[in-house]
Amino acid sequence: RHRFWETQPVGQFKDLGDSSLPEGPIEPPTLLSEVKKEPYNLPALYEWTTCDIDEDATAAEVYNLLTNNYVEDDENMFRFNYSKEFLRWALRPPGYFKSWHIGVRVKASKKLVGFITGVPARIRVRQDVVRMAEVNFLCVHKKLRSKRLAPVLIKEVTRRIHLEDIWQAAYTAGVVLPTPIATCQYWHRSLNPKKLIDVGFSRLGARMTMSRTIRLYKLPASPVTPGFRKMELRDIPAVTRLLREDLSRFVVAPDLDELDVEHWLLPREAVVDSFLVESPETHEITDFCSFYTLPSSILNNSNYSTLKAAYSYYNVATKTSLLQLMNDALTVAKQKEYDVFNALDVMENESFLKELKFGPGDGMLHYYLYNYRLRNGMKPSELGLVLL
Ligand code: MYA
Ligand code: JJ1
Numbered sequence: 184r185h186r187f188w189e190t191q192p193v194g195q196f197k198d199l200g201d202s203s204l205p206e207g208p209i210e211p212p213t214l215l216s217e218v219k220k221e222p223y224n225l226p227a228l229y230e231w232t233t234c235d236i237d238e239d240a241t242a243a244e245v246y247n248l249l250t251n252n253y254v255e256d257d258e259n260m261f262r263f264n265y266s267k268e269f270l271r272w273a274l275r276p277p278g279y280f281k282s283w284h285i286g287v288r289v290k291a292s293k294k295l296v297g298f299i300t301g302v303p304a305r306i307r308v309r310q311d312v313v314r315m316a317e318v319n320f321l322c323v324h325k326k327l328r329s330k331r332l333a334p335v336l337i338k339e340v341t342r343r344i345h346l347e348d349i350w351q352a353a354y355t356a357g358v359v360l361p362t363p364i365a366t367c368q369y370w371h372r373s374l375n376p377k378k379l380i381d382v383g384f385s386r387l388g389a390r391m392t393m394s395r396t397i398r399l400y401k402l403p404a405s406p407v408t409p410g411f412r413k414m415e416l417r418d419i420p421a422v423t424r425l426l427r428e429d430l431s432r433f434v435v436a437p438d439l440d441e442l443d444v445e446h447w448l449l450p451r452e453a454v455v456d457s458f459l460v461e462s463p464e465t466h467e468i469t470d471f472c473s474f475y476t477l478p479s480s481i482l483n484n485s486n487y488s489t490l491k492a493a494y495s496y497y498n499v500a501t502k503t504s505l506l507q508l509m510n511d512a513l514t515v516a517k518q519k520e521y522d523v524f525n526a527l528d529v530m531e532n533e534s535f536l537k538e539l540k541f542g543p544g545d546g547m548l549h550y551y552l553y554n555y556r557l558r559n560g561m562k563p564s565e566l567g568l569v570l571l
Contacts (some may be wrong), residue, residue: 185361187334192554194362202558207311208350209554218345223338225287226330229296231339232286236274242267244295245286250480252325254357257545260383261479261490265320269454269476273319273571277442278303282343283316285336296324299336301344305438306353306568307430308555312438316344317570318354318553341553352553353435355570357546364435364552367527367563369544370536372513373400375522382481384490384523385542400540405518406458406511408503414457414471419445421468422459429499433530433567435550435557448473448497455496458515460503469502472512474524475571493519495526496569509535528563 189195192209222231234241246267255262265273274284279302287297301316318340323332344352371385376396379385387396414422423444430436437443448457453476460470473496478489493516500508516524526532526541527548535541550566 187331187337188361191361193360193551194364194556196361199362204556204558206309206556206558209556212348212350213345215346215348219342223335223342225335226332228290229287229332230290232288232295233282234284234286234295234298235281236271236284242270245270245298248295248298248324249320249322253320253322255482260482262482264478264480264489266453266476266478268451269571270320272446272451272454274300274302276302276304276446280343280347282346283340285340285343287332287336296327297332297336298322299340301340301352303347303349304353306351306435307438308435308552308557313351313555314349315552316340316349316352318352319570351555353568353570354551354553355548356551357548359549360551362551363549363560364557365529365550365561365563365566367529367548367550367566369546369548370526370528370532370541371544372524372526372539372541373522374402374513374517374524375520376400378487378522379490382484382487382490402510402514402517404514406514408460408470408507408511410461410463411458411511412461413450414448414459414473416445416449418459418468419449422448422457422471425468425471425499425501426497430497430567434561434565435552436567456493456515456519457496458512460508462502470500470508472498472508474512474516476521477571490523491521493521493524494569495524495532498530505531506535506538509539513539527569529566529569530564533564 198204234245236242236245250264253263283301285299286295288295299321301318304315304317305312306315321333321336373379373385377393380387419441423441426439450457455475457473459468461468474493475496477494478491481487481490513524
């Protein structure tokens with residue numbers, strides 16, 4: 184059934200429920216001297232390239248490949264449209280390796296037609312903090328699909344990750360592969376219901392008019408929590424403490440230090456937004472919320488070309504209720520003119536989704552680990568990891 188994935192050190196469907204298999208690495212690391220020194224062979228017309236995303240010309244090529252060929256919904260109405268600045272942020276965290284940003288070009292024309300990336304991360308699985316790669320942005324040009332290029336890209340990124348002495352990875356996909364550690368659902372909260380309906384992202388509910396719908400999704404003009412403000416550089420130590428404490432509750436979660444928090448959570452215009460609650464009395468930082476910006480191209484609509492979407496990222500509520508905190512997040516997203524606020528049913532998110540008028544989407548997101556077995560699947564609520 185899975186000619187490629189059956190050859191890889193990942194949980195296999197036939198082993199589901201086999202409680203004799205131990206948790207942890209599926210195969211041991213090999214000596215670095217035994218890692219292949221040469222890249223995998225590509226079909227003769229193609230060649231490898233390492234992408235320096237800091238170079239404007241390369242960033243533009245990657246941006247164009249993804250804008251035209253990356254992930255779509257099941258009815259091909261929308262396609263993810265990651266911005267160049269977002270890609271730079273996603274691909275250059277602390278300790279990143281340029282060699283893990285891999286492209287495939289057509290030899291004759293030098294056109295970029297394939298891409299895959301890894302970035303380093305420490306991920307905790309139960310008690311163990313494991314050095315991993317987060318693999319993302321796997322893309323093959325639409326005209327070159329089903330030629331088994333994806334397995335070559337995956338093997339090549341694996342080889343280059345092994346060369347840095349890293350033997351595990353985490354990744355997500357909309358498709359089912361051997362075998363998910365968790366299967367999560369997307370939920371959507373309308374901020375601009377008229378546009379969402381006009382472009383076919385959502386539908387007018389039964390017995391609903393447009394004006395009733397607009398009223399249903401109305402939000403306050405500004406956040407209601409006293410002390411709610413944008414995160415700043417000086418907040419990094421407090422935010423790191425808050426997040427580390429909160430993430431310790433989940434079975435799988437990133438192990439974030441202050442450098443990670445600075446990179447992943449300090450606000451960047453139109454890339455990542457973070458807010459916190461500073462107690463007006465004690466000046467203590469008690470709550471935190473964040474979202475990242477990932478627009479989608481609207482395919483085949485004459486009135487609109489992009490859907491502005493915010494995606495829930497990491498949130499921590501200790502003093503404010505998670506419900507009120509997330510309502511404030513929705514409120515700032517509305518102020519910033521996002522059309523929709525998306526969230527997965529990970530962490531404690533289920534506790535606010537229905538109350539805050541999110542509705543279930545038609546998309547699922549499956550989470551995977553490479554070369555690490557987790558004996559049973561986990562519930563989305565046990566997952567403390569959000570990938571971009
Ligand atoms: S998920 C986002 C993936 N990208 C897209 O969906 C964009 C639009 N689609 C495309 O560009 C192509 O359809 C892709 C497949 C490139 C996805 N993850 O070349 P093929 C398997 C893993 O003939 P194509 C993300 O970025 C498929 O089951 N495998 O197919 C995370 C089959 O294998 P098998 C996938 O359609 C990526 C084989 O590929 C995926 O032309 C994590 C067919 O290859 C998928 N999303 O190209 C990657 N889709 O026969 C794994 C299909 O066995 C990382 N396939 O079923 C693993 C960790 C590596 C590092 C390890 C370090 C230690
Ligand atoms: O965005 C998604 N679905 C939307 C649009 C559906 C259009 C027709 N297929 C959706 N809309 C309903 C919203 C409605 C708002 C009011 C309340 C009720 C609900 O459901 C879906 C997610 O649901 N997105 C996708 O399918 C995109 C691909 C998701 C897989 C991602 C793979 C990730 C790559 C790894 O990094």
